[in-house]
Amino acid sequence: MNDFTDRLLETGLKEYSRVTPPDGLAGNIAATLAAKPPRRSRLAWAWMLAPAMACAAMVMMMRPGPLPTPPVMTFRPGPLPALTAVVGAKAGPAASNQPKLVAEVIHRRPRVQYRTLTAIELARLDFPAELLAPREDTPIADLTIKPLESANPPEGDKPNSKE
Amino acid sequence: MELETTLPGFLTHSAARPALDETAIVTEHQQMVYRIAYSVLRNPQDAADAAQETFLRVFRTAGRLAEIEDRKAWIARIAWNASLDCKRRSRAAAATVPVEDLVRGVEALRHTGRDPEEIAAGTELQRLLAQLIETLPENLRQPLQLSTVEELEYREIAVALGITEAAVRSRLFQARQRLKEKLESLWSKKS
Numbered sequence: 382m383n384d385f386t387d388r389l390l391e392t393g394l395k396e397y398s399r400v401t402p403p404d405g406l407a408g409n410i411a412a413t414l415a416a417k418p419p420r421r422s423r424l425a426w427a428w429m430l431a432p433a434m435a436c437a438a439m440v441m442m443m444r445p446g447p448l449p450t451p452p453v454m455t456f457r458p459g460p461l462p463a464l465t466a467v468v469g470a471k472a473g474p475a476a477s478n479q480p481k482l483v484a485e486v487i488h489r490r491p492r493v494q495y496r497t498l499t500a501i502e503l504a505r506l507d508f509p510a511e512l513l514a515p516r517e518d519t520p521i522a523d524l525t526i527k528p529l530e531s532a533n534p535p536e537g538d539k540p541n542s543k544e
Numbered sequence: 545m546e547l548e549t550t551l552p553g554f555l556t557h558s559a560a561r562p563a564l565d566e567t568a569i570v571t572e573h574q575q576m577v578y579r580i581a582y583s584v585l586r587n588p589q590d591a592a593d594a595a596q597e598t599f600l601r602v603f604r605t606a607g608r609l610a611e612i613e614d615r616k617a618w619i620a621r622i623a624w625n626a627s628l629d630c631k632r633r634s635r636a637a638a639a640t641v642p643v644e645d646l647v648r649g650v651e652a653l654r655h656t657g658r659d660p661e662e663i664a665a666g667t668e669l670q671r672l673l674a675q676l677i678e679t680l681p682e683n684l685r686q687p688l689q690l691s692t693v694e695e696l697e698y699r700e701i702a703v704a705l706g707i708t709e710a711a712v713r714s715r716l717f718q719a720r721q722r723l724k725e726k727l728e729s730l731w732s733k734k735s
Binding site: 385390392411 | 566570574575580582591592595596599603659661663669688691693720723724727728731
């Protein structure tokens with residue numbers, strides 16, 4: 382029985398899908414393919430938009446930030462030499478009598494410098510201004526103590542006593 | 545430089561694309577595709593419809609066809625998926641003959657002294673096998689169905705199912721063992 386079953390099963394599985402396509406199947410398929418219009422990929426629109434989006438992204442990335450201000454060059458003449466009349470004196474080198482030009486670079490933007498606050502400045506931040514305003518000290522009047530006035534002064538206190 | 549030569553092919557008119565020899569591809573693979581569909585659907589008409597659907601899907605992505613190295617395995621995979629989709633869509637259940645009647649018919653042929661090879665080619669055993677294969681779990685049934693298509697090698701079955709070749713061999717062995725056990729239990733019940 383086992384041998385019979387083995388042979389039966391093996392042959393049966395070989396014949397299981399051993400079928401022949403019906404005549405004309407290839408022709409029907411070819412005709413169906415020819416009749417169907419070509420289908421564009423769903424990604425066609427993505428392909429069209431992708432370059433435009435890439436260019437937009439590049440423009441956004443390459444957009445210039447705030448331009449650095451170029452330094453302004455100014456020429457400020459130096460102090461003029463005292464004019465003295467020299468008779469017969471030989472003229473010195475022309476460059477020594479010429480005003481010296483000093484080039485200064487002036488930055489339009491003031492440079493910000495940071496420093497530590499002093500104690501008084503820190504205190505002024507915490508306390509209102511009127512408390513910290515300098516005040517004039519009020520003069521204190523002299524203290525005078527008047528002696529007590531009475532009819533019977535105490536004996537011990539009499540001046541010039543007999544003892 | 546013309547625009548058509550720089551854009552991808554599917555953006556231009558179909559006439560400008562390099563034409564694939566669709567007829568040659570259909571002629572070369574139609575038998576394999578039809579047999580794959582028949583192994584699943586067990587109906588000639590449904591198998592023909594599934595084969596047509598397969599080639600429509602194949603040429604829908606014609607741009608990739610030229611890049612694929614193993615075209616046969618790729619088409620087999622599409623045929624397998626198309627056949628399964630057709631089977632799911634098919635609402636009407638195939639008329640099944642009771643198993644006992646089929647076993648009785650095979651036994652009758654055996655008693656006439658016919659060889660197993662002759663009996664195996666008959667309608668009774670093929671129907672019996674189809675019903676027994678449907679009772680197998682899916683992971684064993686699918687490799688067995690594809691293995692009955694003689695055009696497919698184990699490697700191509702593995703590609704179609706998305707498993708390894710070792711898994712195909714292992715599952716085929718288990719599927720045949722189970723079929724053998726079922727057949728022997730039917731013979732023993734009959735006897």
